[in-house]
Amino acid sequence: MKDPKKLLILIFAVGLACGFSTGCGGGSSSSGSTPANTITSTGANVASISVNGGPAGNYPDASFTTVTVCVPGTSTCQTIDGILVDTGSSGLRILSSVLTLSLPQQKASDGNPVVECLPFVSGYTWGPVQMADVEIASEKASSLPIQVLSDSDFVAPASCTSRGMPSDGNLGANGILGVGLFAQDCGSYCEQVQTAAGDFNPYYECASSTATCQAVGESLAQQVQNPVALFSTDHNGVILEFPAVSGGEEASVSGSLVFGIGTQSNNALSGTVYAADPATGNFSTTYNGTAYSDASFIDSGSNGYFFPSTITQCGSTSNAPGFYCPSSTQNLSATNQGANGTSGTVDFSIANALTLSGSDDFALSNLGGTFSGGFDWGLPFFFGRNVYVAIEGQGAPGGTVPYWAY
């Protein structure tokens, strides 16, 4: 690709603290019993979630909910629907184009606005960090940093735009509600500016709308926060509850996003706990005789099962590049292992993505595609399951946090 000498001077993105380790501690294996799949319909801690194509009506296998944001300490509020529920990230992000409120801007110590670049696999989010009260169902978090997504208010630096995949601004949602394992989107890594050449810094301060933005350190409290962790009650995690999809595909399905684990009569823990690596949020999966150590995660923001396989792909020039297009539905199975020593088998199926995407259905339980080197248990995994996400730094029943349970 390049001459080796040059490549050796290349610099990388920043640190993966926990490399190839598979977590710590042993423990007992789980039984194979299937936990209950119940959809909690009422409660102050219950928000409705739907897989319905989203605000643009074109997004398969993505779950959406409604949040209310307010100018901190006031009743000046806006309720916004079409917010993607994402267990793969932490923090609330809202498109500036749908936001009618004027929220207070977070400022760096020199008074400049703080702006964030958060890389996802399919593009980065860019925009200012602003303060809001956040309400979902009857749960409320006060005056926390959120990200307002806007490509026009400040100029994204090259260190942001060359990260991962170029962003096309096509979110397919009015925002992202990150309800993942972490209390902040970055963590202690972002408390100081990383100065090793080429190391990535998500947070910037921008002197003006045209200035070159400079990396800035952000304390944990200044970073974009998982709103759940700051709720006054039910703040130790969430449960995503979706029914099974009848016949493998339906126009839409509805479920519940329940706040808290074991904090109310409607959110008791049921299922097996899979402890996650506290640095990466990953656990391990064995598939087809290969162990993918510390490379597996459960992500409602991924719209399929993504894993390494020789199943025929749809083709790079098709309407579903990277997805699998087997001629007949493949019935598969993999074994997940938690860092706490638990393990359990997951059965799943992969159907032809081009056939699936040719229908008007948005809830597709057999949609999948390729991912080299790991397992991404995306939204189809959630159908017919209650999936628990226990946030780091708090107590939750069933084991050491952070963890997944199902």
Place this chain on the structure above:
Amino acid sequence: MRGTLRTTAATSYSVHEIQSPAGAVVREYVSFAGKVFAITWQGRWPPDMRQLLGNYFDQYAQAAKAQGRVGTGRRPLEIEQPGLVVQMGGHPRSFRGRAYVPDLLPSGVAAEAIQ
């Protein structure tokens, strides 16, 4: 640059591994003819693709943009072109991926060897 370098030799190529102080790992696969034919990476954030891919960056960016226009959804990146394969997946705090030039793979080396 900062980082520690470790070299491992295989039968028809060697692997140079560089680890940053913060723990990000990049591995270069170098043929005995001296050509880098593959790179893998793993870390908290995606790498700077412009630095990583060098002359291949424009081809990558064009393919990635074209793919972004097809359908909606967040999923791992998968670019498979005759002259370049780029794959990446993960989530904030944990990304991993690889890139290779199929034509430059030493004979007898399968893509599966690039981990």
